Amino acid sequence: MNARLLILTLVPAAVAFQLTAVWAQAPPAPTPSPPAVVAKVLTLDECIAIALEAQPRIQATLADYAAARYRVNQALAPLLPQLTGALSATRSESTFLSTSATTGATTTVQQSRQLGDTFLAQVQLSQLLFDFGKNLAASEASRKLAEVAVEDVELQRQLIALTVKEAYTNLLFALRLIRVQEEAAQRAELNLKSAKGFFEVGTRPKSDVARAEVDVANARVDLIRARNAQRTARVALNTAMAIDVDAPTQIEDNLVFQAVTMDRAQLRADALRQRPEYRQVKLRVQAAEATERQMFRNFFPDISGSGTYGGSQSQLNEQWTLGLTFSWSLFDGGSRIARYQEAKANLEGAKARVKSQELDIIQNLEQAQIAVEEAQERIQAAQALVASAQENFRLAQGRFDAGVGTILDLTDAQLALTQARNTETQALADYRIALARLDRAVGRR
Numbered sequence: 001m002n003a004r005l006l007i008l009t010l011v012p013a014a015v016a017f018q019l020t021a022v023w024a025q026a027p028p029a030p031t032p033s034p035p036a037v038v039a040k041v042l043t044l045d046e047c048i049a050i051a052l053e054a055q056p057r058i059q060a061t062l063a064d065y066a067a068a069r070y071r072v073n074q075a076l077a078p079l080l081p082q083l084t085g086a087l088s089a090t091r092s093e094s095t096f097l098s099t100s101a102t103t104g105a106t107t108t109v110q111q112s113r114q115l116g117d118t119f120l121a122q123v124q125l126s127q128l129l130f131d132f133g134k135n136l137a138a139s140e141a142s143r144k145l146a147e148v149a150v151e152d153v154e155l156q157r158q159l160i161a162l163t164v165k166e167a168y169t170n171l172l173f174a175l176r177l178i179r180v181q182e183e184a185a186q187r188a189e190l191n192l193k194s195a196k197g198f199f200e201v202g203t204r205p206k207s208d209v210a211r212a213e214v215d216v217a218n219a220r221v222d223l224i225r226a227r228n229a230q231r232t233a234r235v236a237l238n239t240a241m242a243i244d245v246d247a248p249t250q251i252e253d254n255l256v257f258q259a260v261t262m263d264r265a266q267l268r269a270d271a272l273r274q275r276p277e278y279r280q281v282k283l284r285v286q287a288a289e290a291t292e293r294q295m296f297r298n299f300f301p302d303i304s305g306s307g308t309y310g311g312s313q314s315q316l317n318e319q320w321t322l323g324l325t326f327s328w329s330l331f332d333g334g335s336r337i338a339r340y341q342e343a344k345a346n347l348e349g350a351k352a353r354v355k356s357q358e359l360d361i362i363q364n365l366e367q368a369q370i371a372v373e374e375a376q377e378r379i380q381a382a383q384a385l386v387a388s389a390q391e392n393f394r395l396a397q398g399r400f401d402a403g404v405g406t407i408l409d410l411t412d413a414q415l416a417l418t419q420a421r422n423t424e425t426q427a428l429a430d431y432r433i434a435l436a437r438l439d440r441a442v443g444r445r
Contacts, residue, residue, distance in 0.1 A: 041250045044168050047241055048445065051164045052157055054242035061153045068146035075139035082126045086310075089115040122310025122319065130303045137294035144287035151276040151283065158276070160240070161445040165436035167237035172255050173429035174230035180425060181226045184418040185219035191410060192216050194401065208407040215411050222418075255428040257379050260435070262369055267442055271365050272358065274443025281350070281357045288347040295340040301328035361441070368434065368441040375431035382424035389413070389420035 042050075052058060091114060098109045128135070192212035198204030235245045243249075272278055304327075309320045329336070396413035399405025439445065 041252050043252045044165065044254060047168055047237065047251065048161050048164050050243065051160050051241045055156075055160050055240075056242065057156050057160065058153070061149070061156045065146065065149040065153055068142075068149040072139060072142045072146050075135065075142040078128060078135045079139075084124045084126075085122070086124070087119075087121050089119040091115050091118075116314035119314060119316075120310065120312045121316065122308050124306065124308045126304060126306040128302065128304045132297045132300040134294055134297045134300075134302075137290045137297060141287045141290035141294065144283050144290060148280050148283045148287070151280045155276040155280075158440055158443065158445055162436055162440045164237070164240045165439075166433055167233065167240045168251060169255070169429050169432040169436070171230065171233040171237050171249075171251060172253055172432075173425060174226065174233040175253075176255060176425040176428075177226040177422065178223070178230055180418060180421045181219065181223040183421075184414065185216070185223050187414050188212070188216040188219040191400075191407070191414070195407060198403075203403055204407075211407045211411060215414070255425070255432060257376075257383075257428060257431065259376060260372065262372070262438075264369065267365060267369070267438075268362060271361050271442045275361050275441075276443065278354075278357050278361055281354045285347070285350040285354060288343070288350040292340070292343040292347050295336070295343040298336050298339070301326060303327075365438075365441040368438040371434040372431070372438055375427060375434045378427040379424070379431055382420065382427045385420045386417075386424050389417040393417045 093110065093112045095108060095110050097106055099106045192209070192215070195204060195208040195212040199206060199209050234249055237251070238245045238247050238249055241249075302325075304325050305323065306325065307320070307322045309318075311317055312319055393413040393416070396405055396410045400407065400410040
């Protein structure tokens, strides 16, 4: 295979590779300014879009991909012609003894050489003619590792989307808890007002008022905790979107129950096709195979041609040379054998990691599906619990207002209702997070 044929063989492959993942070709752009979110209700999709645009992790992985592409060019460079230029000139002065042939006298002679006497200018062109595919295998390995970097960009996008979904849901959960605690505080205030009224007319003891005051204090403490949790959740969402943590982000409420059906076999096939981690380990196997081929071909010789053209001395007298080099390292202390054995071991490890990653993906997918199913069942049970707690509170309120129920019955019913609504809200939030994690397990954003 001559040099021209080798280059023509490589160029289409390089071009084809450059056309893959066009969206990641450009150098990483500077991190954009945080978008304005004031006075705007953001949907979940809008929050994810903001995060994918502004998150510095995306820019970092794009830079890593650019570096990987440049390593492909580095691996390809030895197959192309190498052109170098050289200029040299020296000035020297030396002294030596000279004996006259006629008189036999010995005299000291001083010799001086100026820069023009030793000036040399030349251009050298060299081309690797045949190397048994060593550099071709190296460039193939670099190309596969660059494709691994592409998958890492998609992996970061999926992880960022999951983080935003979880933070979005946690903020909604905190807002819902605030509403639940505000309603509980209002009910506690009404109960305290009723207890004071009954005490003033002498139909209820002072202990009922004290118990109602305790319930009001507890409700206020729970409300303070809920508001602090809401502020923490908003900071987490703003951080996930890479915007100012103090931005008053407003989001659309999507904590509603919509049952989903899952085809386990289809989800498993989708996960193995779409998860970037699985594609990465398979690409690493291909890179390891190319590296193993390269290490094996290092046992064979290299054939290269070279030529120089230039001039020497002040008149630039023309000089040119042509050469053909056949080089073969016969013994290097076992270094090549060790590198080849290392490459084989790396290949075996890469193959084993494919199976390991497949098992991890399947386990992750099954756990995500179980979590979704559990959350669906919990929502249905919690909704029934809320209905029962509401009816129990209504009856307890009626008995207390009629003077036949105790304050303990009323506060217990109120606490049960608050807890039931908290349980329902928690189940809805867990369901949304479980769906987000299922999307991640399948390889969707």
